[in-house]
Amino acid sequence: MSENQQKPAFLPQTFIGWVELHIKIIIVCTTLAAIYQYFDVKQENRVKQSMAERKKFNEDEKLQAAYNRLAEVWGARQAVIQQINQLSTANRDEQAKIQAAIVLPIVEKLHLQKDIKNLVDFFDQLQICVQHRICDRAVAEAFFGTYARSFYQLHQPWIIQQRKVIPGYACPLQVFVEGRNAAAQCRNLFTGQALPKHS
Numbered sequence: 001m002s003e004n005q006q007k008p009a010f011l012p013q014t015f016i017g018w019v020e021l022h023i024k025i026i027i028v029c030t031t032l033a034a035i036y037q038y039f040d041v042k043q044e045n046r047v048k049q050s051m052a053e054r055k056k057f058n059e060d061e062k063l064q065a066a067y068n069r070l071a072e073v074w075g076a077r078q079a080v081i082q083q084i085n086q087l088s089t090a091n092r093d094e095q096a097k098i099q100a101a102i103v104l105p106i107v108e109k110l111h112l113q114k115d116i117k118n119l120v121d122f123f124d125q126l127q128i129c130v131q132h133r134i135c136d137r138a139v140a141e142a143f144f145g146t147y148a149r150s151f152y153q154l155h156q157p158w159i160i161q162q163r164k165v166i167p168g169y170a171c172p173l174q175v176f177v178e179g180r181n182a183a184a185q186c187r188n189l190f191t192g193q194a195l196p197k198h199s
Contacts, residue, residue, distance in 0.1 A: 066115035100157035127172035
């Protein structure tokens with residue numbers, strides 16, 4: 001570069017200018033590192049909280065009693081479970097009626113309401129933990145996703161029955177299992193709008 005040529009306008013023109021530029025770069029890099037560390041710590045805390053929820057589920061006597069009771073009851077009724085799984089009527093409302101006719105008498109006869117409620121309460125709290133980004137969704141899904149889905153699908157007739165008295169009952173559990181579509185349906189429950197019917 002000849003003496004008559006000027007440096008590009010976006011570059012510092014003096015030594016002091018270069019020093020100031022380096023200082024600004026250091027500040028930006030330090031800030032970015034601090035932000036990354038902050039979010040890294042937040043993520044680590046979410047994972048830890050998810051693991052704490054798993055520990056609670058495994059060690060809480062009330063939850064384990066409910067889990068074991070339901071496992072025992074339905075484990076002894078594999079034919080019933082198979083019958084529910086094979087429901088393939090075209091009309092989902094009719095399918096729901098058939099499942100309710102199978103599940104509700106067993107729940108009532110064996111007094112499973114308290115056990116179901118205890119697990120609903122746990123999964124409701126877990127979804128709230130995830131929703132508020134206190135727990136990590138991926139870790140919670142890995143720990144509880146499969147069981148939460150089977151639990152919700154099997155006991156859905158009883159949950160729907162409770163919603164006649166408590167609108168939105170078990171909605172956080174439903175959202176944890178079904179995602180955003182369930183969130184919209186649950187909002188409709190709270191606003192008094194009818195859920196869309198499935199044909």
